[in-house]
Amino acid sequence: MTDVLLLGGTGWLGARIAERWLDAGAHVTCLARGGREAPYGARLVTGDRDDPAVYSVLADRQWDEVVDISSRASHVAAAVAALGGSARHWTYVSSVSAYASNTDPGADESAALADPATSDADDYARQKSGGEAAVRAALAHRAAVIRPGLIVGPGDPTDRFGYWVSRLALAGAGPVLIPDTPRAGVQVIDVDDVADVAHAVGREMFVGAVNAVGDPLHLAAFLDEARDVAGHTGALVAAPPDWLVQHDVAYWAGPRSLPLWLPADMPGFTSRSNATYRLLGGRLRPLRTTLERALADERSRGLDRPRAAGLRRDDELALLAELP
Structure with a gap:
């Protein structure tokens, strides 16, 4: 054995x-x-x-x-x-x-x-x-x-990825605040895909390094897919990055943040090559599947629960009211 x-x-x-x-x-x-x-x-x-x-x-x-x-x-x-x-x-x-x-x-x-x-x-x-x-x-x-790269999916203790599909579901027909960076990148990988590749490299005794990352996509495309999965029918209200920073909205993670949003000088962080991962037979679940799994998990934990990352809904609505 x-x-x-x-x-x-x-x-x-x-x-x-x-x-x-x-x-x-x-x-x-x-x-x-x-x-x-x-x-x-x-x-x-x-x-x-x-x-x-x-x-x-x-x-x-x-x-x-x-x-x-x-x-x-x-x-x-x-x-x-x-x-x-x-x-x-x-x-x-x-x-x-x-x-x-x-x-x-x-x-x-x-x-x-x-x-x-x-x-x-x-x-x-x-x-x-x-x-x-x-x-x-x-x-x-x-x-x-x-x-x-950014590991995502049900049970994520960082609350980053799940914020968007959860917030869009919670908002329903209401507005949701997003950064005005449609060409910004997102690159995620499902936690179960990482577990699969970790098992595979050990089983095959692979020697070397491999980026376990998903395919790069634009933040706008990610939000469109999350919005569809969540059934959101309200407006996506884009705020300029400088305005968000001035109003103490943080990048990437943590309280009072817009998760996955990064400074413009980090394009490489969301566009790493996954060619070796693919050559090793690494699986990438469809983004929609991961979003659906994340939303089911978020619903089970409560869409309006306190979060480790993201904006509270009342803070988000206050910011939306302040936008020029």
């Missing part, structure tokens, strides 16, 4: 990767802090990765596959040092945020990475780059690096 270790495995993406391996008949162990159950059929080992001894209970066996999703380079390096010698293959789930630049549309996996992290205080890009560096240094000939 295939022995698989998930460093994580109880969260949103990690649990789905664990489920893929379980469905394939593997014996799956998840190392996690606790507080959430491991997928049914997996063994949960509770431990804190800040503890240098956390890997001691896992180092006494050979692992056919180790999957690490950590966003802290020091955790990745410690795991590689403790378990790298007993792993036939290693998959590190990094991010397109690990790239040094977001200015070049169509850039592929050969693009330069950010400087690796040198402390836990370094930003997300450097942490992911540092995690990759640790894996490459010790496991270059038996490791895969997956660099997902």
Whole structure:
């Protein structure tokens, strides 16, 4: 039987990767802090990765596959040092945020990475780059690096993607505020597509890096599809980016934001090449399918619930009233 270790495995993406391996008949162990159950059929080992001894209970066996999703380079390096010698293959789930630049549309996996992290205080890009560096240094000939773009779909804890289809459904025949950037880009990938490719590269023992990203599209096309799925019949009211910034509306994510909206100087972030992903047989669910799944999830959680990202409806209506 295939022995698989998930460093994580109880969260949103990690649990789905664990489920893929379980469905394939593997014996799956998840190392996690606790507080959430491991997928049914997996063994949960509770431990804190800040503890240098956390890997001691896992180092006494050979692992056919180790999957690490950590966003802290020091955790990745410690795991590689403790378990790298007993792993036939290693998959590190990094991010397109690990790239040094977001200015070049169509850039592929050969693009330069950010400087690796040198402390836990370094930003997300450097942490992911540092995690990759640790894996490459010790496991270059038996490791895969997956660099997902914006992962979306039901259960998304960041609330970014689901904001739009949820807000459009909540608004109904009412107006919805959008940024006046119709040519801006959007590039997303369904969480289950990422889980599928993570399982596939481990099963095939793929060595190298792959951008796990969807096909690029314009924000306007994305909003049209979301609007259709949500059944929205009201107006989309576009506000100039400068006006939004002046009124304390944030880019991308977080409270009082318009999710997925990015500054104009980052065209490469939403147009990474997915040619390698396609060559590996990577699946991309239709955007409409992901939107429908996201809307069903949003309805189950409440369209008017407090959100980790986006505008509250009352704030949105106040902004719409202020627009010239």
